[in-house]
Amino acid sequence: MATANKNLSDYDKATIPNAKKFRFGIVVSEWNDTITEGLYQGAYDALIDNGALPENIIRWNVPGSFELIYGAKKMQEQIVSAVIVIGSVIQGETKHFDFVCEGVTQGIKDLNVMHETPVIFCVLTDNTMQQAIDRSGGKHGNKGTEAAIAAIKMAELRNNS
Numbered sequence: 254m255a256t257a258n259k260n261l262s263d264y265d266k267a268t269i270p271n272a273k274k275f276r277f278g279i280v281v282s283e284w285n286d287t288i289t290e291g292l293y294q295g296a297y298d299a300l301i302d303n304g305a306l307p308e309n310i311i312r313w314n315v316p317g318s319f320e321l322i323y324g325a326k327k328m329q330e331q332i333v334s335a336v337i338v339i340g341s342v343i344q345g346e347t348k349h350f351d352f353v354c355e356g357v358t359q360g361i362k363d364l365n366v367m368h369e370t371p372v373i374f375c376v377l378t379d380n381t382m383q384q385a386i387d388r389s390g391g392k393h394g395n396k397g398t399e400a401a402i403a404a405i406k407m408a409e410l411r412n413n414s
């Protein structure tokens with residue numbers, strides 16, 4: 254189902270575990286920060302809305318989405334239940350977009366394979382700024398909200414397995 258057919262911010266609180274017992278690490282890319290700040294706010298608000306405590310949400314910034322890999326690796330070394338990486342990659346004139354997106358995707362996948370702490374992929378990979386706006390609190394909702402819900406669910410799965 255394409256994003257255009259669902260709202261990224263929709264969730265049923267009755268189906269979400271309470272997040273009070275969990276700690277979350279959020280690594281935020283500074284590239285396209287008007288987008289990443291909106292994604293962060295969506296994630297933060299959803300964590301709080303589902304019971305997470307402000308003191309249990311740790312935020313680190315990194316320069317760009319490619320640095321999310323290293324930032325997430327170091328965040329996994331902290332005492333956190335789950336990590337969320339937040340980035341916005343927007344197509345430019347060259348193939349650099351392809352390499353950044355593929356590199357980050359593979360790097361975050363590898364961290365999920367190699368380590369115990371789940372890393373949630375909240376990286377927008379858009380053709381245009383408008384698509385990024387639409388997915389970070391615009392007409393399609395906020396992918397940060399979606400990522401927070403995924404983080405809570407994966408923290409619960411880790412806790413019960």
Ligand SMILES: Nc1c(NC[C@H](O)[C@H](O)[C@H](O)CO)[nH]c(=O)[nH]c1=O
Binds near residue numbers: 285316317319340
């Ligand atoms: N063009 C975008 C980038 N590029 C920067 C890289 O992520 C990285 O910081 C650089 O190559 C140094 O290692 N990053 C984004 O997050 N979004 C972009 O649109």
Ligand SMILES: CC(=O)[C@@H](O)COP(=O)(O)O
Binds near residue numbers: 342346347350351
């Ligand atoms: C994703 C990128 O690195 C890209 O926005 C950089 O732009 P350009 O391809 O025009 O150098």
